[in-house]
Amino acid sequence: MEMKGIQQAVAGARMAYRTGRTRPLAFRVKQLKALQKMLTENEDKIFQALKKDLHKSQFDVAIFEVVGLQNEITLALNKLPDWTAPEFVSKNMLTIMDEVYIHREPLGVVLIMGAWNYPLALVIQPLIGAIAAGNAVVIKPSEVSENMAQLLQKLLPQYLDKELYPVVNGAVPETTELLKLQFDHILFTGSSSVGKIVMEAAAKHLTPVTLELGGKSPCYINKNCNLDVACRRIAWARYVNCGQTCIAPDYILFNIWLDPLQMFYGDDPQTSPDYGRIVNRHHLSRLLSLLEGLKVTHGGDYNTQQLYLAPTIVANVDPNAKVMQEEIFGPVLPIVPVAGAEDAINFINNRDKPLALYIFTNDKKLINRMIAETSSGGVTVNDCMIHYSISSLPFGGIGKSGIGAYHGKFTFETFSHRRACVIKSFRMESLNSVRYPPATESKLKWTRWLLMKSHGSSRMKQMMIGLLGVLIAMALKVNNKYLHLYSATHPG
Ligand SMILES: NC(=O)c1ccc[n+]([C@@H]2O[C@H](COP(=O)([O-])OP(=O)(O)OC[C@H]3O[C@@H](n4cnc5c(N)ncnc54)[C@H](O)[C@@H]3O)[C@@H](O)[C@H]2O)c1
Numbered sequence: 001m002e003m004k005g006i007q008q009a010v011a012g013a014r015m016a017y018r019t020g021r022t023r024p025l026a027f028r029v030k031q032l033k034a035l036q037k038m039l040t041e042n043e044d045k046i047f048q049a050l051k052k053d054l055h056k057s058q059f060d061v062a063i064f065e066v067v068g069l070q071n072e073i074t075l076a077l078n079k080l081p082d083w084t085a086p087e088f089v090s091k092n093m094l095t096i097m098d099e100v101y102i103h104r105e106p107l108g109v110v111l112i113m114g115a116w117n118y119p120l121a122l123v124i125q126p127l128i129g130a131i132a133a134g135n136a137v138v139i140k141p142s143e144v145s146e147n148m149a150q151l152l153q154k155l156l157p158q159y160l161d162k163e164l165y166p167v168v169n170g171a172v173p174e175t176t177e178l179l180k181l182q183f184d185h186i187l188f189t190g191s192s193s194v195g196k197i198v199m200e201a202a203a204k205h206l207t208p209v210t211l212e213l214g215g216k217s218p219c220y221i222n223k224n225c226n227l228d229v230a231c232r233r234i235a236w237a238r239y240v241n242c243g244q245t246c247i248a249p250d251y252i253l254f255n256i257w258l259d260p261l262q263m264f265y266g267d268d269p270q271t272s273p274d275y276g277r278i279v280n281r282h283h284l285s286r287l288l289s290l291l292e293g294l295k296v297t298h299g300g301d302y303n304t305q306q307l308y309l310a311p312t313i314v315a316n317v318d319p320n321a322k323v324m325q326e327e328i329f330g331p332v333l334p335i336v337p338v339a340g341a342e343d344a345i346n347f348i349n350n351r352d353k354p355l356a357l358y359i360f361t362n363d364k365k366l367i368n369r370m371i372a373e374t375s376s377g378g379v380t381v382n383d384c385m386i387h388y389s390i391s392s393l394p395f396g397g398i399g400k401s402g403i404g405a406y407h408g409k410f411t412f413e414t415f416s417h418r419r420a421c422v423i424k425s426f427r428m429e430s431l432n433s434v435r436y437p438p439a440t441e442s443k444l445k446w447t448r449w450l451l452m453k454s455h456g457s458s459r460m461k462q463m464m465i466g467l468l469g470v471l472i473a474m475a476l477k478v479n480n481k482y483l484h485l486y487s488a489t490h491p492g
Pocket residue numbers: 113114115116117118122140141142143144170171172175176189190191192193194195197212213214215245246247327329355402
């Protein structure tokens with residue numbers, strides 16, 4: 001896309017946003033239903049694009065890209081009236097008779113930048129919440145999954161408002177240009193290194209960011225668990241999408257491993273329809289360089305032409321090995337021996353806070369201890385990645401694995417401003433007069449009391465406090481007399 005085209009797309013989205021047409025709920029519902037229609041009417045095109053980009057199977061496209069989106073749209077459609085309703089909150093004594101609430105308003109024009117590994121889900125999932133919250137959205141798919149990027153650019157304008165939701169395609173020069181422009185929020189999914197570039201560009205406009213980043217997610221196996229089941233669940237999560245999943249278990253803290261891979265992908269994973277491919281040559285050679293000098297326990301074979309790297313396991317890995325220094329993001333699973341839970345906790349805490357943590361054990365006390373003594377974006381115990389699929393949990397990182405969170409209502413919140421609203425009436429001016437000069441000891445006493453938080457907000461309690469307010473107002477009538485006197489002697 002030409003630079004001028006990028007500027008025009010963003011300016012067009014802002015102009016369209018200013019018309020106010022995203023505000024009515026009926027409009028948001030219409031856009032969300034159109035998005036739903038886009039997903040159902042184009043299942044095959046979506047599958048073909050993902051097959052070309054990442055060799056995804058129909059099963060994986062359904063489970064990992066589409067079903068979650070359909071659920072998120074249904075949730076937003078059902079909950080939109082609740083999410084957007086004023087949230088009445090507890091008050092202080094001064095405002096007990098007034099309306100005090102939080103109003104969720106759209107942020108404005110937001111930018112969503114996706115990653116290439118789940119190139120549909122990682123763009124559309126945040127888009128659902130951004131539309132629900134009433135924003136205009138500039139969408140930047142990852143250029144690395146180019147077939148999906150092109151498909152989104154073709155399909156989205158056919159279903160959604162063309163001006164409010166433009167798709168900008170391109171590589172680093174186009175993204176750099178896009179990031180020079182002003183947005184009201186940026187949600188970026190990708191690597192920590194590009195995350196820094198995005199945050200720096202956003203800082204120039206004081207634009208808030210949500211950064212959905214990556215890192216090395218550890219997986220601790222305690223000997224007190226069903227090893228067979230544990231290894232199967234871990235292998236499923238590590239090797240799906242050829243290991244290119246942000247929350248895949250990156251390495252194992254344990255010392256033995258049972259091998260479920262033959263059961264998943266047969267004797268030759270290269271011929272299995274369920275086994276994916278590496279996205280491009282650059283990433284394949286990056287992965288091969290991580291394996292240099294290591295004694296591979298299982299797999300390790302590759303085919304550059306086919307972008308194939310076998311499901312690979314490396315046992316007894318030194319924590320200082322290159323494969324332990326960066327996120328693997330491929331079908332390689334190092335196993336680092338640890339002496340026990342204490343050792344595992346220290347290992348985890350000596351490194352950057354991960355996006356996910358996995359613990360396999362039957363020991364409830366150990367589960368509580370590991371959750372209490374470590375930190376990560378999310379945790380799943382006795383399985384991997386499942387926390388991602390629960391829309392009532394916030395999904396996001398901590399420290400280097402990210403800033404902010406989304407999914408379900410949290411996406412709506414990410415793209416909404418919580419506006420503090422107080423609607424006062426002109427009544428009860430006697431009560432209010434305690435704040436006006438001239439200051440007195442007794443006014444100060446009353447003000448302290450009036451600014452106290454009212455605990456609870458039952459109707460009865462409010463009425464009682466209201467009555468009390470009237471009594472105070474009467475008691476303050478004397479002060480009021482002085483107030484009039486004051487106004488008379490201080491004209492203007
Ligand atoms: N937390 C999550 O939900 C999540 C999901 C998927 C991937 N990830 C992480 O993303 C990483 C892999 O994804 P990726 O390779 O697409 O990430 P990436 O950081 O290379 O690219 C992401 C986006 O940034 C843009 N970009 C790339 N280089 C840029 C530059 N120099 N200046 C400006 N923009 C630039 C790309 O166009 C793309 O849209 C992994 O670390 C993975 O863990 C995180």
